[in-house]
Amino acid sequence: MAQKAIREYDGKALFSKQWENYFSGFHYGFKSVLVSSGAELLEIANKHGFEWLRQEALVAKPDMLFGKRGKNDLVLFKDKKPGDVTLAQAAKWIDEKSAHNTTLLSGQTGILTHYIVEPFTPHSQEQEYYISATTVGEDDVLYMSAEGGMEVEEGWDEKVIEVAVPISMSDADMEHAVRANIPSDIPAANKTAFASFAIQFFKFYRDMNFAYLEINPIVMLENNDMAILDLVARLDDTAGFMMKDTWGDIEYPTAFGMEDQSPEEKAIADADSKSGASLKLTVLNPMGRIWTMVAGGGASVVYADTIADYAEANGGSISDLANYGEYSGGPTTGETKFYADTVIDLMTRHKDPHGKDKLLIIGGAIANFTDVAKTFTGIIQSFEENAEKMKAHNTKIYVRRGGPNYEKGLKDIKEAADRLGLYIEVYGPETHVTDIVRMALEK
């Protein structure tokens, strides 16, 4: 995927690093730390440059990509009254929150592991604004509002002004468009400064190759001092090769609650990262009875589509589909065997609760350059090792494939299955790519 979310802390650090280059006339005192525990916070507070942690009132909140932290009651900014949180209280709060599972209003659940801690910034509601930018269709769009804070989502159309910036628009035209569209409810005294900030914000968003950048709220204090209270950002990671030095060592965390990849999925992801070929595996339902090994990205989608269609039409449900994934780009025999071993191992762990047969769909379109016989050799080797387990689960195998050397591949896999006593049906390009799904499910 091209767009990757980054931590609020990393986003703010990037602002700070580039501040002098972009935001002339404004000040930003980057005071933020990212910690995983109360102890770590206390340790940083003893370091030179972080005296503010002991001297100022603090705000602490999880920094794990999800939003609506206020509504989820996950922002620590007051003990008795706003702006009285001490270092010790913040450390204690972090340890308390990390001690047990947290479930968000959205239903995501997991353990909190990363927190951002910053000084409490006293300010009035009038000083809060909203600003963000992203790509919509072919254009970039800058969004501005005189109202910051979490209420902005209610009444978006009335409160937020949009400025579309086509990719080929000159800076002069962009600046003109922004200045002409500053929200009318921004106080007259602040309009010029806000316009200037908005223009620089847009250039920063653009030059840093953000796909999405939102500050909600941005607070304009006295003397053009800016406070970035809440930030959400996604980078276009395909620009990584050009932005390496500018971005630095930026981390792309997985979404909260999604971290718990199974060891098998991790192993496949690991093999994928080391291979020139593409190996992907997502377990959708470990108890499901339909398991797939599909070659090719597009083909893997149509197999999943078709399984959903026919499972529902034949008295089953989408939960019958156990996994989604692909192997493509000319994997070696060894890589294919590993992939097959993993899928067959997962498939033979649980008996079907309704006593039905397990279905293994070995599908694929007509390959452009992948040698079908070579990849099937890996699958056959896996059959040889796992035949007894597969038989114990009444596995029925359906194969469809075309491409270089497919005749040999199909013949080999049929012979191997027959020799091992496995149920198999084998089809080539004369059969429609997904028709084996119908055959398997209509039985």
Add this chain to the structure above:
Amino acid sequence: MDKLYTKDTQAIFWNNNTTAIQRMLDYDYTIKRKTPSVAAIVAPTSGNKFEKFFYGPDEIMIPLFKTTAAAKAAQPQADVLLNFASFRTAYDVTMEALNLGGFSSIMITAEGIPERLARGMNEFARNKNVTVIGPATVGAIAPGAFKIANIGGTIENIVQSKLHRTGSCGLVTRSGGLFNELSNIIAINADGIAEGVAIGGDRFVGSVFIDNLLRMEKNPEVKYMILLGEVGGTEEYKVIEAMKDGRITKPIIAWCIGTIAKHFSSGVQFGHAGASANADAETAAYKNIAMAEAGMHVPESFNALPNKIKEVYEKLKADGVITEIAEPDMNVCPKVRKSKEFICTISDDRGDEATYAGFPISSLATPDTGKGIGDVVSLLWFKKQYPKWATDFIETVIKTVADHGPAVSGAHNAKVTARAGKSVVESLVTGLLTIGPRFGGAIDGAAQYFKYADDNKLSPADFLNHMKKEGVPIPGIGHRIKSLKNPDLRVEGLKKYANEHFPSTSLLDYALTVEQLTTSKKENLILNVDGTIGILMVDMWRALGYSEEEINEFISSGTLNAFFIVGRSIGFIGHVLDEKRLAMPMYRHPMSDILYDVQEAEKI
């Protein structure tokens, strides 16, 4: 442009991807194209000038260039760029080609070009009216005319999927893998495709569904169209609009893959980078309904797509819109081919009679043919028939340099070797091995330096200063005894011939202005015979229409020296035969002629 490619379309292939290029040439041979579909290859880091490929059972050479600009200059008719650069450089390569101009379409295979760059690139191309296919695509095909790289897979699959000749369907997909599959489905259930494009899997691609479908609408070979979309994005709605406002009237069979996504709230990425639904309207199910409502032929599922294709095709056939297609003759690529170790482009001994650059030897050899040694040189060295004034000049040069007496180092060496009892060939090569920068090399040097000065418009005074800075005496200037007053008659003869027969003598004219300056400093600093030959050779090639780059290449490859080698071999052989006749004894140099200055070696 109502067709993306024709049977005359030629491409410049950026990156020497030999497997993909070979597949294109196998296709060309199969469909009996007159010219190969790849006219040039850009290989920035290769030192080679060409790459060999099979063309059916034979081999052909495709020229290699270091830059797109050089490839385009050499093959201006090639108006398709196949950009196989990596995601790091694909943007720069595309932008350079767009700025160069002369391309009607550019295909980009790299996946993961930074989105902002891709957007700018696509916009720039659109403004220049250039069709971009990709990024992140396997390409496009106009069956029976032109095929990009690996699209369609192996040649066997191409023929099986009827991609070797024009059918009736216009096919547009996002996915490259399913493009192949769809071609197969269309071959089985209908009569193949007329034009097909896989638009690419990245979020921002150049030409989108609507761009390609509007072109196919105008292509008379396309009778109906198939659109295979994907979950995510809103491009399909542009097609719906075009159907509503009448810009598209041909039947469209459409399906969006990724209906599975509705069963999973988030976290699972089904398919490409561009495939992620941010709103209801971007889901596959929603788009399928919308397309059906707009009047497209939408099957009930992907699995029902073949039947839908058959149904629409049969209806169009019954209505007389589609008629039976006659299957054309094809060539069959041999399964086993062996690459040749050597290449010869000048002569051929395979026929009845050996030829020099296509001319049987008997048509050149005898006096009645009117051909001389100059003609033979022009055929075997330059693969061209030079006009008589030029072949006469070549012969004049060979005669002029044939010998310069026994005292020059080459002749002396040949004589010493002959007196040691060695054969003609051994004695000859000993003499020839002396030829180099100091002996005979002035011809090369004069051509090189005078041409440099002339190319760079240096005044004679600037030229002299330049050579002074280089610390090199001007090659071709100066004679032991001759001067303007006492001219070298060989030089006079060459100059006279050139003035009378050359169409122009620009470099000689320049050299004579230099000579005026040098002789004003010292009388014997005249343009000597080596200099005159080198300079007039440049004038000859200029008059024959060679480019300055080609002439520079002649000079750097040592062609001028070769004239001296051929001519002087005549003289050396004369000296060797002379020694054989005289039967002089083994030569020993007199000790009195050697300065002996030998010190005892120091210990270190």
